[in-house]
Amino acid sequence: MRIGFIGLGNMGAPMAANLAKSHEVTGFDTVAKPAGIALTDSAAAAAKDADVVITMLPNGDILRAVAADIHTAMKPGAVHLDCSTVDVESARAVAAAAQDKGLAAVDAPVSGGIGGATNGTLTFMAGGPAAAFATVEPLFDIMGQKAVHCGDAGNGQAAKICNNMILGVTMIATCEAFVLADKLGLDRQAMFDVVSTSSGYSWTMNAYCPAPGVGPVSPADNDYTPGFAAELMLKDLNLSQMAAEAADADTPMGKAATALYAQFVEDEDGKGKDFSAMLPRFESRRRA
Numbered sequence: 001m002r003i004g005f006i007g008l009g010n011m012g013a014p015m016a017a018n019l020a021k022s023h024e025v026t027g028f029d030t031v032a033k034p035a036g037i038a039l040t041d042s043a044a045a046a047a048k049d050a051d052v053v054i055t056m057l058p059n060g061d062i063l064r065a066v067a068a069d070i071h072t073a074m075k076p077g078a079v080h081l082d083c084s085t086v087d088v089e090s091a092r093a094v095a096a097a098a099q100d101k102g103l104a105a106v107d108a109p110v111s112g113g114i115g116g117a118t119n120g121t122l123t124f125m126a127g128g129p130a131a132a133f134a135t136v137e138p139l140f141d142i143m144g145q146k147a148v149h150c151g152d153a154g155n156g157q158a159a160k161i162c163n164n165m166i167l168g169v170t171m172i173a174t175c176e177a178f179v180l181a182d183k184l185g186l187d188r189q190a191m192f193d194v195v196s197t198s199s200g201y202s203w204t205m206n207a208y209c210p211a212p213g214v215g216p217v218s219p220a221d222n223d224y225t226p227g228f229a230a231e232l233m234l235k236d237l238n239l240s241q242m243a244a245e246a247a248d249a250d251t252p253m254g255k256a257a258t259a260l261y262a263q264f265v266e267d268e269d270g271k272g273k274d275f276s277a278m279l280p281r282f283e284s285r286r287r288a
């Protein structure tokens, strides 16, 4: 397959490198110029002649601008596969614009981070027509270990922000429970041993425990170096609240988690730390 790859940052560069092992990849980025990938001097040039054009960009506004650029350059029937995390509305607008030009679009944000991108073990949650999903499925197999077709355009983004809203809320609940346990004189190992095998268990407790030295190795054991940075969690929580607003969904816990991560990242020292650093944050505070 001929693949155009736009957005060669932390995630895009290793994803493109994995694809380039077995496909012809041409890439473009306004800033990054990673070695080992054939580069063009515009997004349109990377998109021209490609069977699939992948975008891996920072946000919905940039995606819309790049899409307007590449859709006019792409050949009829080609697929625009967007793997960025963006708002549901932008994903659906880009898919409609692609369709108007005789192209197909799939939104497929990822879970798994830079490690997953490098090792080809990402999870993709995809929205778009079944035929387009089938076209890009072999590429998911190279870049990742699992791809779930979630339905129509935008549903990949919907799945991602719902998952990450649960993740943000659960991380906060796990961290505040640890701090309450501390103040009640409960040993953290005992807390872990009980909760990880009781009804309070969760991925944040069992697989990514925010307490250093307890449970499996996690960013907490590396001074809260990300992992998954608090500002990326805030980005996804903000997207969840944009979507909840647009869909008129009541999400009080998601709203509270968004406000807490915003405070942590914007007004406190959370930026650049793993999102599990909510634990030392709560630890340093008294009851509000």
Ligand code: NAD
Pocket (backbone or CB within 6 Å): 006, 007, 008, 009, 010, 011, 012, 028, 029, 030, 031, 032, 043, 056, 057, 058, 059, 062, 066, 083, 084, 085, 086, 110, 111, 112, 113, 114, 228, 232, 235
């Ligand atoms: P990044 O900032 O490292 O990469 C984005 C790249 O897009 C940059 O290199 C930038 O120069 C390029 N870019 C910006 N505007 C452009 C344009 N008009 N044309 C071409 N290139 C342009 O970000 P990242 O960490 O690679 O994340 C990419 C996407 O993946 C984001 O939507 C992010 O939310 C999502 N994501 C990131 C992670 C992670 O752990 N980093 C995990 C899951 C999802």
